Amino acid sequence: MAQPPKRPSPPDRSGGDEARDLYDELTDDLLYDPAVGRSTMMGYPCVRLAGQFLASYDEKAACLVVKLPSERVAELVKAGTGDEFAPAGKVFREWVAIPTNDRQLWRTLLAEAVAFARSTLSKKP
Template sequence: MTDAAAVQRAHEIFDPLAGAYLERAGVDIGPMFGSEGLRIRSKVFAFVGYRGAMVVKLPAARVDELDGVDGMERMVMRERAMKEWMLVPAAAAGRWQPLLDEAFAYVDSITP
């Protein structure tokens, strides 16, 4: 599957989940890493990455715990591991909703 096809498939999974969040107060869509992500009070908590994975912001310890499980991996940008960002592949789509919930709760709790 090409990256474009993978991104399209990821949006087919992500967009309906995102729609429910957009009904919440303080949640909108904004730019993040060349994509558009779900934000709570202007802080991104989830988006679809260029490789077709959902990317979520979670506490560093949770990312450590999940790294390598079901194909999930820590996000790396410019050879630098991002301590609070996790890539969740479409193959693990069953985990998207619960991890999206975790990401929202985490970013909501740390965002004034």
């Protein structure tokens, strides 16, 4: 007698899925501003403000990646809150990876990233 086909297992809700859900939720909150939109950066999902990259999600590491002033990045790395963002071994001074799923921290850093992107836009001729 033939056995019925096995049903696929439900998806695993691991930390990576939770981190991506948090990234999507918090970056959705930024889309109220018509200057903010979704895009990709080096194959990663990201958000931009008027064309300026401001945040991304590293799917392999399941972490938020934000663009901030290099001094702020160094502060976060020194405090152990963030890690250098170094895809393919090249460190990006103004980018930091945040490996913990901390809603308040991510929200704060996304706000800082938006402010930083706005400040760089205002300096352009």
